[in-house]
Amino acid sequence: RKEVEQDPGPFNVPEGATVAFNCTYSNSASQSFFWYRQDCRKEPKLLMSVYSSGNEDGRFTAQLNRASQYISLLIRDSKLSDSATYLCVVTWGGNYQLIWGAGTKLIIKP
Amino acid sequence: DAGVIQSPRHEVTEMGQEVTLRCKPISGHDYLFWYRQTMMRGLELLIYFNNNVPIDDSGMPEDRFSAKMPNASFSTLKIQPSEPRDSAVYFCASSLGAGTSFEQYFGPGTRLTVT
Numbered sequence: 001r002k003e004v005e006q007d008p009g010p011f012n013v014p015e016g017a018t019v020a021f022n023c024t025y026s027n028s029a030s031q032s033f034f035w036y037r038q039d040c041r042k043e044p045k046l047l048m049s050v051y052s053s054g055n056e057d058g059r060f061t062a063q064l065n066r067a068s069q070y071i072s073l074l075i076r077d078s079k080l081s082d083s084a085t086y087l088c089v090v091t092w093g094g095n096y097q098l099i100w101g102a103g104t105k106l107i108i109k110p
Numbered sequence: 111d112a113g114v115i116q117s118p119r120h121e122v123t124e125m126g127q128e129v130t131l132r133c134k135p136i137s138g139h140d141y142l143f144w145y146r147q148t149m150m151r152g153l154e155l156l157i158y159f160n161n162n163v164p165i166d167d168s169g170m171p172e173d174r175f176s177a178k179m180p181n182a183s184f185s186t187l188k189i190q191p192s193e194p195r196d197s198a199v200y201f202c203a204s205s206l207g208a209g210t211s212f213e214q215y216f217g218p219g220t221r222l223t224v225t
Contacts, residue, residue, distance in 0.1 A: 032212075043201055043216035044153070087153065091212075097166070102152035
């Protein structure tokens with residue numbers, strides 16, 4: 001089992017719809033969680049951190065489920081510009097270990 | 111600030127040649143990371159530095175790969191000799207710290223093709 005797993009997709013979603021995807025992790029000692037966004041042939045950029053109580057940033061909501069060891073990202077009222085690959089990253093340890101998921105590709109269709 | 115700067119943006123070389131990738135992190139950032147990204151393996155952390163000191167190089171694939179950070183504003187990743195399986199996009203990233211508040215800022219990447 002991979003340490004961090006994501007459904008590669010692609011998720012094909014009509015504009016305006018709500019879409020959600022998860023990222024599961026195997027290390028129960030994981031401490032910090034993030035969602036990054038990567039556009040085609042570009043570098044990853046931080047979308048949002050994931051806090052224990054869940055957090056929201058505009059149309060985006062991130063949640064953490066420690067019991068089941070996964071994080072989720074929900075996008076409401078999706079826009080064409082949301083089309084990208086969404087990467088999760090999980091960190092742990094005093095020596096700063098981090099593992100990236102392989103990413104979920106999202107395609108928003110008009 | 112101009113962000114993380116990487117050079118070259120594209121590199122095409124023949125198998126067996128030495129390749130040197132360069133990175134200038136954001137001024138004031140304490141951490142510098144080198145990544146490799148391929149379709150098959152995704153984004154892999156190769157090595158990272160804290161205050162110019164290599165902390166974890168467990169992701170470096172083999173002895174053909176080496177990385178240095180001689181000062182706070184410059185790092186190199188060297189592959190010698192290069193092989194076709196090294197073809198990938200290599201990203202450099204820097205961050206102000208680590209832990210719950212970190213954000214990694216990525217450079218535009220170097221697209222390496224080894225023929």
